[in-house]
Amino acid sequence: MMKIRFLLFFYLLAGFNVLHAQKILKNDSLKEYTYLDLKTKFDDYYYRDKVNECNTIAQYFLKKAKVEKNQGQIAEGYMLIQLNAPFPEAIKYIDSVQAISKGLDKKTYPAKIYLMRGNLHFKFDHLKDALSNYILALKYAKESKNERQIAFAEINIGFLKNSIGKHEEAAKIFSYYLSNANSLYSIERHQIQQSLVDAYIEINKLDSAKILINSGIQYSLKNNDQYNYHKYLSLSGYYNVKLGNYKKAEKDLLLCKKYFSKDITDLNMYYTLFVLGKAYIGLQKIDSAVESFTEIDSMIVKTNNSFPELREIYAYLINHYKEKNNKEKQLYYIDRFLKIDQKLDEQFKYLSSELPKKYDVPNLLRQKENIINDLENRKTVLYASLSILLLILLSLSYLYYKSKKREKSHRKIAQDLIQSIEKKNLEALDIKPNLSSDQKHKLIEKEVPFHELENQFINDDKNKIEQFSKEIENKAVKTIPEDVLKYVLRELTLFENKELFLKKGITLANLAKNMKTNTAYLSEIINRYKGKNFAAYLNDLRIDYALNKLVEDKRFRSYKLSVIAEELGYNNEQAFSLAFKKKTGTTLSIYIKEIEHTHQPHKNT
Structure with missing residues (x-):
């Protein structure tokens, strides 16, 4: 409960x-x-x-x-x-x-x-x-x-x-x-x-509950354990409320209230008063029910505790004072409901879905506005409350508008990314390079030295290598020997082709060590030739890989975020999510959702 x-x-x-x-x-x-x-x-x-x-x-x-x-x-x-x-x-x-x-x-x-x-x-x-x-x-x-x-x-x-x-x-x-x-x-x-x-x-396994209640009461009496005796007695009260034995429940719960009231910090007092209030409702003792629920509210004000049943309590008090046409009390409990509702939404995200809300926030806000309009003799309160209400409504409207606009923007970005990737893939199929995809992967898997891989490319397409060399000359850094520059750029090509950027723990230092060069050369070459620093270079490779992999591989899309992050070499899912959003301008969840939408199979195919 x-x-x-x-x-x-x-x-x-x-x-x-x-x-x-x-x-x-x-x-x-x-x-x-x-x-x-x-x-x-x-x-x-x-x-x-x-x-x-x-x-x-x-x-x-x-x-x-x-x-x-x-x-x-x-x-x-x-x-x-x-x-x-x-x-x-x-x-x-x-x-x-x-x-x-x-x-x-x-x-x-x-x-x-x-x-x-x-x-x-x-x-x-x-x-x-x-x-x-x-x-x-x-x-x-x-x-x-x-x-x-x-x-x-x-x-x-x-x-x-x-x-x-x-x-x-x-x-x-x-x-x-x-x-x-x-x-x-x-x-x-x-x-x-x-x-x-x-x-x-x-x-509603009430027979089983009754057996355990009786055994607990008997054990507590035998051992003179008054504390547990009254806890079982309060459960007996809840049991009888469920059965509709409100008179019996009232009797037991009044004993529990007397016992637990000796210590105002005892949390069992909340439970007892709540069930007692439900028993009073069953007995049509409305004033007594209101008194029990009001007492809970007084305790909540002092202790700042909260639990899901408070929504039910405040909803009952609001209805009660609405019927009594007591707008001051109604306004007070609406305010209490709104404050506790916000707190419960933060603290009880899972619990809140289990309890039906008798009053949703928009309806309560409208009631609040109507009540304030009726309290003409309380102008100060009226103006202050109206201002607060207006700010809340404007804030909610603005946030809703921003949220929808942001979502639409993210979806458009995701759609453009997907279309761009699919277009590139189609173009790649038409190019028909001399080396097949399988041949490239075999070369990579066998870890063929770069000079052999380079020779293969030279034999297949000299024009590409000449273009590659011209780009190197145009971007050459005066302080770095040309042979070192060419070597490092080739190693970076191998680093990209073999997808070594997916390994965890890659740093500028250990990558430079693996390439048998120094960090100064490597950093400057990446900055000048790749147009970005090392961190951005590594991150862009990973995110570009993810963008393609998610489009091409349905099983990869089904992985948990933590697994995808692990596959891409990130230390945790938070780092990956932030990197993905920063690079693409959209979120991973929206990107995957749009992929699934565009890849929906047609019926009867």
């Missing part, structure tokens, strides 16, 4: 459980605790969202480890302290762990690093990066045969799937590890079980 339900496996502890944590919390002096005691104490607080207490323990832990120069525990300390740190600081702490981990247990690292990075990205809603890191963690955990880390990676992927609405896939993962993971501890099993219940409710 809500992302706050999906508590990540945030720490890979060698062995502990919550009962032990409760036993050691009697004494307030941290000096009396071992590293294991401190980690257990931290974990108990973290699980219960006690941020200040967590930070105090983490800072003391790291300080103690540094004083004792214990590298392993210093790494553990950085892992603790990053859990409640802002994203930029947390990344630095994880980088510190990675630096230290080189001398630590290879069975634990580097999988542990990628798990932490995945959790951090998930926490800050970088869902794509989170999944990438979980997959890497799983790979390294399997290589080291670390069953516990394998379980953590796959379960965290399950949390991620649940958060983006893939509840059935997530339920399979949770169900498996709930039944088969002996390496998990009680606190972790509760997290899985609660997430599995939530997934079951979402996919």
Whole structure:
């Protein structure tokens, strides 16, 4: 349901459980605790969202480890302290762990690093990066045969799937590890079980959800675990709302509200109030539903948290105050909706598609304009709001116009490029050179020395060589001996014909070394004869190759961007994309799309 339900496996502890944590919390002096005691104490607080207490323990832990120069525990300390740190600081702490981990247990690292990075990205809603890191963690955990880390990676992927609405896939993962993971501890099993219940409710497997809720409640009562008891009770409330047992849901959720309200930082309060509001709607207690949703809004204002269900909450409040003809309140919640909608679009790109939007932005903006026109006694607010609205509409219109114009321009460039390449290919077929394409490729593949390749060209077409020599004389650089100039130009021709520019890591220095010349000569010859510096020369060769290859080779077009970049010798896909755009003036995606469009097969052929 809500992302706050999906508590990540945030720490890979060698062995502990919550009962032990409760036993050691009697004494307030941290000096009396071992590293294991401190980690257990931290974990108990973290699980219960006690941020200040967590930070105090983490800072003391790291300080103690540094004083004792214990590298392993210093790494553990950085892992603790990053859990409640802002994203930029947390990344630095994880980088510190990675630096230290080189001398630590290879069975634990580097999988542990990628798990932490995945959790951090998930926490800050970088869902794509989170999944990438979980997959890497799983790979390294399997290589080291670390069953516990394998379980953590796959379960965290399950949390991620649940958060983006893939509840059935997530339920399979949770169900498996709930039944088969002996390496998990009680606190972790509760997290899985609660997430599995939530997934079951979402996919309407209510009987299965009820069995797990009852077992969780019984276990919590037996062990006097009030925290987990109320978490299962809140799930029971959601279960009863789904069944339409609103009265029973109201009773259970009011108990949960009373319990979780003891700590205003506890994220379970959001879940409880949201489900309670839905129960009130079912009971036709509209004022109580509005009160619950309003309370959530008050908490959001203070904490700046967000989750997809806020769209549903604000949509309900907007409708409510519209029916009451309370334009001030309606305007307020429209503003809240617009702000949270923008934030959710940034933070929940995958989640947003799962939840139908009752009010899209254009309709809300029009409502806002109508409401402001009715508030004649609030002229200051009216004028300010109208100005803002106008700026938004003008900005959106301008951006839309620019986007369409840019897209049209890119498509035209792509079409011209494709036509130019196809025209050249057709002309090449008509030329019928003395050397066939196969012969040229065979010469290249066998790495025939250039002087032999040159002799072949001379024997076949002396006119071309004479023209080549004249061009050399016209472009000759006075400071470079003519024989060196001719030699380097020939080597560059071979470099181009053999497509050596596709190799990774080519630099001016290593190319000069391979050609048995110096960088000064090579750089000046490329600048004068090719009309560009070395970087532009290399990049143009690669992009020209890509332009032709994409037109000619359907399979090449089907490759992922990262694979195409790799094939062309680029270090990463970002560098290739930027180089392609700079060289051609269009984007790779539009270029490929236009190729596919022009190469559509005709029907009945």
